[in-house]
Amino acid sequence: MRSIFSTGFYGRVAALFMLSVLSGFASANINEEQKLSPTANPAAQAGSSSAIFGDTAVVGAPSDTGDAIGCAPGGGAAYVFTRSGTVWTKVATLCASNGVSGDLFGKSVSINAGNIAVGAPGASSSTGAAYVYSGSGSSWTENATILTDGALAGGSLGAAVSIQGFTVAAGAPTTTVGGKINTGVTIVYTSNDSGVTWTHTTFRPSGGQARNGALFGSAVSLSGSTILVGAPGFRTGTKLNSGAMFVFVNNGSVWTQQARIRPANVANAFTGADVSLFQDIAAFGAPGTNGSRGVVYVYTRSGTTWTQTDSVADPGNTAGDLFGSSVAIQGSPSTILSAGAPGAVPGGAAYELGSSGGAYSLLNQLVATDNASGDTFGASTRFDSGRIIVGAPNSATTGAAYIFKVKSESLTEFTGIVNDLDFATPSLTGVPYDVFIRVYDNTGGNATPTGSVHIDDSNGGSCDAALSASGAPDGHAVGTCSLTSTFFGNLSVNASYGGDLNFSASSDSVGHDVVGNHLVFNPTPPPDVTQGEAVNGVIVQLLDGANNVITSNSTTQVTLTVDDSCGNTGIVIGTLTLASGQADFTGLGPKFYTVATGLSINATPDDSSSPANGNINVAANADIVFADGFEECRL
Numbered sequence: 001m002r003s004i005f006s007t008g009f010y011g012r013v014a015a016l017f018m019l020s021v022l023s024g025f026a027s028a029n030i031n032e033e034q035k036l037s038p039t040a041n042p043a044a045q046a047g048s049s050s051a052i053f054g055d056t057a058v059v060g061a062p063s064d065t066g067d068a069i070g071c072a073p074g075g076g077a078a079y080v081f082t083r084s085g086t087v088w089t090k091v092a093t094l095c096a097s098n099g100v101s102g103d104l105f106g107k108s109v110s111i112n113a114g115n116i117a118v119g120a121p122g123a124s125s126s127t128g129a130a131y132v133y134s135g136s137g138s139s140w141t142e143n144a145t146i147l148t149d150g151a152l153a154g155g156s157l158g159a160a161v162s163i164q165g166f167t168v169a170a171g172a173p174t175t176t177v178g179g180k181i182n183t184g185v186t187i188v189y190t191s192n193d194s195g196v197t198w199t200h201t202t203f204r205p206s207g208g209q210a211r212n213g214a215l216f217g218s219a220v221s222l223s224g225s226t227i228l229v230g231a232p233g234f235r236t237g238t239k240l241n242s243g244a245m246f247v248f249v250n251n252g253s254v255w256t257q258q259a260r261i262r263p264a265n266v267a268n269a270f271t272g273a274d275v276s277l278f279q280d281i282a283a284f285g286a287p288g289t290n291g292s293r294g295v296v297y298v299y300t301r302s303g304t305t306w307t308q309t310d311s312v313a314d315p316g317n318t319a320g321d322l323f324g325s326s327v328a329i330q331g332s333p334s335t336i337l338s339a340g341a342p343g344a345v346p347g348g349a350a351y352e353l354g355s356s357g358g359a360y361s362l363l364n365q366l367v368a369t370d371n372a373s374g375d376t377f378g379a380s381t382r383f384d385s386g387r388i389i390v391g392a393p394n395s396a397t398t399g400a401a402y403i404f405k406v407k408s409e410s411l412t413e414f415t416g417i418v419n420d421l422d423f424a425t426p427s428l429t430g431v432p433y434d435v436f437i438r439v440y441d442n443t444g445g446n447a448t449p450t451g452s453v454h455i456d457d458s459n460g461g462s463c464d465a466a467l468s469a470s471g472a473p474d475g476h477a478v479g480t481c482s483l484t485s486t487f488f489g490n491l492s493v494n495a496s497y498g499g500d501l502n503f504s505a506s507s508d509s510v511g512h513d514v515v516g517n518h519l520v521f522n523p524t525p526p527p528d529v530t531q532g533e534a535v536n537g538v539i540v541q542l543l544d545g546a547n548n549v550i551t552s553n554s555t556t557q558v559t560l561t562v563d564d565s566c567g568n569t570g571i572v573i574g575t576l577t578l579a580s581g582q583a584d585f586t587g588l589g590p591k592f593y594t595v596a597t598g599l600s601i602n603a604t605p606d607d608s609s610s611p612a613n614g615n616i617n618v619a620a621n622a623d624i625v626f627a628d629g630f631e632e633c634r635l
Contacts, residue, residue, distance in 0.1 A: 298311075
């Protein structure tokens with residue numbers, strides 16, 4: 001996740017904002033824990049990007065040489081810091097194994113658990129690249145695969161990155177699409193074998209929304225099966241650079257556009273300069289709004305609908321602040337928003353704002369102790385586990401990042417599944433079972449976390465456990481909720497506490513056995529469909545917990561649906577009643593004309609058996625030719 005509004009690679013865009021020398025918003029220095037100064041090299045631009053996850057922080061320095069053997073002079077670097085108590089120590093230097101000067105390695109960084117993604121948009125003459133490192137502490141290993149598949153010349157892949165597990169979203173905002181310069185694309189790279197092999201999917205706005213100069217992919221944020229993509233150069237009518245934010249969701253293996261959000265149709269607002277997503281809450285900046293004071297928009301999703309919940313104005317209220325150049329959001333229903341204003345006088349500013357479900361109010365102004373003119377403090381900001389990191393790429397000529405502690409640490413733990421203090425009892429598919437959870441102050445204090453914990457089984461089943469201090473020890477809150485799993489096997493049950501205004505977010509995961517009847521495709525995956533024909537040889541079987549076909553079942557009805565490549569979901573192929581435990585859907589449903597790979601296909605029973613999910617391809621038929629050359633989504 002990176003904003004285009006920082007020193008360096010997108011200077012030609014940032015130059016549209018002339019930083020005004022006006023009186024700024026005065027406040028005390030709040031919660032500064034430590035300044036991170038990873039390099040002594042002038043103009044390294046350390047802090048152009050920054051990221052934090054738990055006790056690990058990453059600071060990008062895209063113009064640095066790096067202080068490790070093999071780092072390319074001027075190729076860029078990313079530095080890893082770890083925390084012990086309140087002390088942060090630099091433990092590792094990351095640089096590209098194939099780096100050369102001008103790669104801008106470190107222009108974007110992202111961290112999630114044991115993986116770090118680093119963007120190098122200047123690599124290979126600005127074709128760009130993204131790198132993945134796995135490890136912990138001071139030991140990080142570059143993945144053998146450098147992520148470049150799908151990148152086009154001059155596209156600047158890696159201008160923005162966001163990582164979750166072994167899924168990486170990488171923006172390539174200067175990619176030319178259909179002859180339209182700087183339209184931009186986003187490429188998602190996924191590995192299902194812990195980084196051994198990778199596949200990729202390239203997407204852009206649907207239909208005529210892919211526009212010249214949109215810079216789609218300037219900022220990206222990945223959470224679950226949803227990606228936010230910023231397009232700050234998006235044009236609406238004659239209003240250049242009004243900007244937009246796009247939402248894409250994954251239905252199986254296909255990324256489809258769910259929404260395009262343009263809260264204000266104003267020229268040079270640069271909406272989508274930076275974006276941040278936490279579950280169903282999205283925040284994105286528009287730093288050019290209102291005389292470049294800037295604004296941050298917050299939207300919440302219900303189902304597939306996104307609704308604006310707040311428009312947060314620049315707390316400094318000064319022209320040229322560029323508030324919203326960087327944003328980060330976390331927590332639900334109590335939510336913390338951090339946002340940078342790198343244009344604020346003298347050297348930039350950043351703010352912590354909070355909401356308990358309504359409007360956002362200013363909690364703290366985060367000011368660097370050595371803030372100096374032109375530092376661009378606030379060019380990057382990220383938030384996790386009660387700490388905010390803020391980048392200042394022009395600080396002391398080398399650049400730096402600052403850590404602010406804003407919350408106490410919480411700890412979330414399962415205490416039982418099905419029964420409290422019991423993790424051995426299995427549950428049945430389609431039958432509700434209880435989940436028991438507790439959250440407490442991990443610092444040993446007596447303050448009590450509030451709110452709720454979101455529980456999911458990694459396969460669509462979820463519930464929310466409201467926390468209560470009743471009957472719990474001091475500093476503890478407990479909760480329970482009823483979860484229903486429709487899939488079988490040893491499922492990963494996950495608990496996610498979003499935090500409140502006083503406590504940081506935390507999580508826990510346990511394995512739980514779910515047994516029961518389930519549908520499967522035989523063969524798996526189903527056979528390809530030939531263009532211009534209906535499905536052929538798609539057979540669904542009902543198996544028991546021991547994976548035997550239930551030949552005695554001739555009553556369960558199964559509905560087969562497919563998602564097409566243009567965002568239409570749940571297209572019904574047909575409904576059949578099982579005969580001796582299976583159903584053959586050959587010849588049913590619409591004919592397929594779009595040549596595609598990895599379309600999501602789903603078989604859903606009318607009883608408590610688990611559904612089957614898979615992918616199906618549509619293979620080209622040389623005998624089919626459309627006069628207009630357009631075949632997309634014809635069924």
